[in-house]
Amino acid sequence: MPKIVKNYQKLAFTASQKPEAKAARRALIAQYGDHDAADADAIIALGGDGLMLETLRRYMTLIRRGLPVYGMNKGTIGFLMNEYSEEGLLERLNQAEVATICPLKMTAHAPGGIYEELAFNEVALFRQTRQAAHIRISVDGKTRLEQLISDGVLLATPAGSTAYNLSAHGPVLPLGADILALTPISAFRPRRWRGALLKAKAKVVFDVIDPEKRPLSATADSQEIRSVTKVEVSLDRKTKLNMLFDSGHALDEKILREQFAN
Secondary structure, eight states, rough: OOOOOOOOOEEEEOOSSSSHHHHHHHHHHHHHHHOOOOOOOOOEEEEEEHHHHHHHHHHHHHTTTTTOOEEEOOSSTTSBOOOOOSSHHHHHHTEEEEEEEEEEEEEOOOOOOOOEEEEEEEEEEEEESOOOEEEEEEEEEEEEEEEEESSEEEEEOTTTTTTTTHHHOOOOOTTTEEEEEEEEOOOOOTTTTOOEETTTTTTEEEEEETTTOEEEEEEHHHEEEESSSSSEHHHHHHHEEEEOOOTTTOOHEEEHHHHHOO
16 A cells, blocks of 8 residues: 655645534635645545545545545544644644554345445444344354344444444444454343454354344444345455544544543
């Protein structure tokens, strides 16, 4: 994979639909100019974590070739973003630390066909009706949980472990950890099951038990497939994405701080 440029000059700006994000984009373009992403040294994403995930999807082909993304927070949470400032952007970029992440690949089977999506945070299954989800979980071809009765279940990457996974009481994973978090969502049976930590090379299969009576949807971050019958998930090591963080505020440092947060 090409090396990260350390002399950033040509920037491509993208922003969420929020007025403050659009205003920030105009202000930054007036100061630094704007280039087509295909000709840029880096993409600057202005918004929240949702905008960052959208940017990674939108420019996937370029990012796979090594084009890095640097986010600045003009959203709500902004865990994947840096602090917003109009001043010294080129200097910040040249001193930034690189976090290389690989997404999860979801293959979802549904009555309409087979769908593939990438997830940078997590792949999650949710019940679609008042009926609890009944899910069989297999890891590397071996059934590990014959029947999980719950609102759903998710598999999170280290980068995504502080997102929905944390809200579901899953563990926060260090960025360099070669593991994934398998976390139930409001588990009813087995009542004491709190999930599992899996090797990153694991291949996980979720089989939906009685999908007509207990329909489930599957999401890869924000991409949803309805009425799934089977979902296969594994880490896509061929896809490596480079995100830039201000020195001293790298993603691994943010994740570490989250583990000690009250």
